[in-house]
Each structure stands twice: as structure tokens, then as C-alpha cells.
Amino acid sequence: MCWRRHSLGRLAALAALVSAVPAAAATDPVNPTCPQAPGWATFREMRFTLDASGGSRVLRAEGVIDDGAATRLAEALTKYSPVEEIWLSSPGGNALVGNEAGRLIRKAMIPTRIPSGAACFSACNFLFMGGPIRSVDAGGLFIVHMFTHTANRALIEVEVSKGSSATVDLIGEIEQDSAVLATEDNDFLIRMGVSRKLLSDVMYQQKAIETQGEDRSTRRCLTTEELRRYNVVNL
Template sequence: MRAARSAVAIALALLVPASAIAADPDATNPTCPKQLNWSTYRQMQFSVDTSSGQRVLKAEGQLDEDVPERLKEALAANAPIDEIWIRSPGGSARAGNAAGRIIREASLPTRVPAGWACFSACNFMFMGGPIRYVDAGAHFVVHMFTHVTDKDAIRAEAGRDADSAAALIGEIEQDSALLASEDNDFLIRMGVSRKLLTDVMYRQQAISGDDDRSTRRCLTAEETVKYNVANAQ
């Protein structure tokens, strides 16, 4: 079965245009191409594809709070499923973790196919697979999570009421610490190296700065293996 899946992966890679694999680099995020194919669906869509000879559940689009429940429904309605293919720009971090746990409970392999991109919360949904493929030409894209996206709003809050701003920052810090703990626990349970967090994710800029505007990092094929993000080929 694994040999058949590898053959499918190779066939898919051959079908992807060279431009989709060897894309021009992004000047702001130089480890990534300018264009990342992570789907424009505002809510993750689930569909079944049998063109590869397997029953593949394609999960495409943003992760919102409803994704875990809708994933359960899609798996039940379309059983049996052989593999899950994912492309997403991310979304709710905790929904990504919950979706990953559902995939692990179902013991379904996950794949980021050639030409597709999996970013942010999508990383954790993908890592739920006990067998994980990041195909040649696929992009596994990480960043440092943040609950603060608008620095001007924080400055404005501080200007109006220093005590309110301090309380808001305290809440953000507490929730960030909890999320970091949850992420560590998740990686341990999924068999992914926690160094993915400490060596890569947590070293990225949380918010674009004046000197360094890079906020995302595309892992190399070697790094996906090093950190056990991809554990099959």
C-alpha cells in the first residue's frame, strides 16, 4: 500500500508544472515563493477525489471553529477514506489542533500534494496524520503565532488608559503561554520534534517590523524530515 502511495505521489509531482515547484522567491519572505497555493475558500471545504485510485478527502480553505465538527461529518459521510490532502492559509489555532486529533483518532495519512501549501493552523491539522507526506514541490509554511495583529490599536489603547492596556496585554500573554503549552503537548503526542517550535516557529517575526518584514518560513524538504513533520515518502 505504501509503495502504491509513493507511486501516486511521484505521478502527481510529474503532473505539476515546473513553475509551480521552482517559483520566484518572495522578497519579503525569501524562503517561500511569491505565490502560495493554499486555497481562497473562506471556510474549509471537504470533497472526495478518486482520480488517484484511492478515496482521498481533500480539505481546502480557512480553518474556522466549525472545522473539527464538519471534518467528523465529512469522514463519516464519505467512509472509507484512504488519505487526507490539505491546503490552507490557516485560521483558528485551536481548531487546527482539534482537527489534527480527529485525524489521528481515525488513523488517516495526511499529505500536502505538490504545488499545494499548508500554513499556520493547517500545520497542526496536517501533523495529526500518523503517516505524513510533504510531496516535492509542496510548501509546509510556519510562523510565530500572535494574538496581536494591530500594533496601532495597542498604542491607542495605551494612550487612552494605561491600566486597561496593561490588562489587555496580560490577557494576551496568558493565552499565548497556554497556546504554546498546547502546541508542545500536541507535537509530543503526534511524534513531531518539539524543536520545530523552538528552532523554527518561535524564531520567526510575530508581526512585520520596520527592519525585518518576514513573518513566514517555508521548510525545506530536509527540514520536514529533520523535525519529523514528514515521516514517509
């Protein structure tokens, strides 16, 4: 009886501890390698602000990678020069602009970092990989997915409703756009010194869109070991 009371007491204490974990730390039930609430900045346009509070000149790049993000990045690098490091927090956005911004970062030879509590997803990956020196702090997240041109289901349904000819045209456009982006992504990784296996082994293995069934995941949070294996981080 004493043993049973002791066991029940331990179980109660454990339950209290689990319930005390912040909701933000909960695992995403759809994407189990990631937290339910990644810490990316949600500004609708990427903001570039200088932070010199820690003694270094850090450019914070935060928010959605919109069509004008690369242009504003170039302006910020000139305005705030010298910039010692770029810290990223973004849910992604325009993939082609992400590649362009990453090339700007590499040309400027500025290290990139994902600080603790921040997340870098989708197109943000390419800004990050632009850094000649790349690091992810403990508590920072590098999150990948499969690029897609089919996320707009409403558009697809409209085109399909027009008949087989319109559907074939749409599929042709999607295939062509996907091939172009895949080629650009491969070229980018080669130039940045990141293993192309990051694409074949991880990114391209994810579902493009959430589907029905047991596995509905579309995001993958890389582990520390994976970040090193694919040379995503090199510091």
C-alpha cells in the same frame, strides 16, 4: 571581439530564460524562504470534498480553518468513510480548531499529504501533523510562523489610547493566551511524534508581526531536510 559577442549572446539567452519564469515561482521579497504566491486554497471556510479520481479515496481539505472546520471534518469522515488519505491546502485560521482537527485525524489514523502545488500554513500545520503517516510532495509547501495575538494593530492602538491601565490589562491577556497556546502546541507535537524543536528552533524564532528594518519576514518554508529532521514528514 568574437569572445565578447559570444558572452553577450549567452547573457541575453540567460536573461530571456529568467524572464520566462512564471511570476508565481518568484521569491517573496519579505519572506525569502518562500515563494511570493504560495498555492494554498483561499475558500473563506474550509471545504471537505471526496476525490476518488486517482483510484484512492482522498479527502481534500481546502481553505481557511474557520470556527466550524473541526465539526465539518468529523462529519466528512463519517460521510465519506472509508477515507484513505487527507490532502491539505490552507492558509491557516483558528489555531485551537486546527489542533482539534489534527487530533480528529490522528484518532481516525488517516495519513496526511501536502500535494504538489499546495501549501499548508499556520493552523494547517496541526491538521497535517495529525496524520500518523505524513508526506509532502515535491512542489508542496509546509510553511510555519510564530503564533500571535497581536496582529490586530487597530485594537492595540485603541487599548493603548485608553491609558496605562487598559494597556497593562491587554498585555496580561496576551501573555496568558500565548502561554496557553504554547502549552497546547507542545503537548500536541509530543503526542503526534513531531520534535518539539520545530517550535523552539523554527516557529518561535520567526517574528510575530512584520516590522520595519532589513529583516521583515514572518514566514518560513521548511526545506525537505528540515521536514525530515523534525519528523514533520515520516514517509
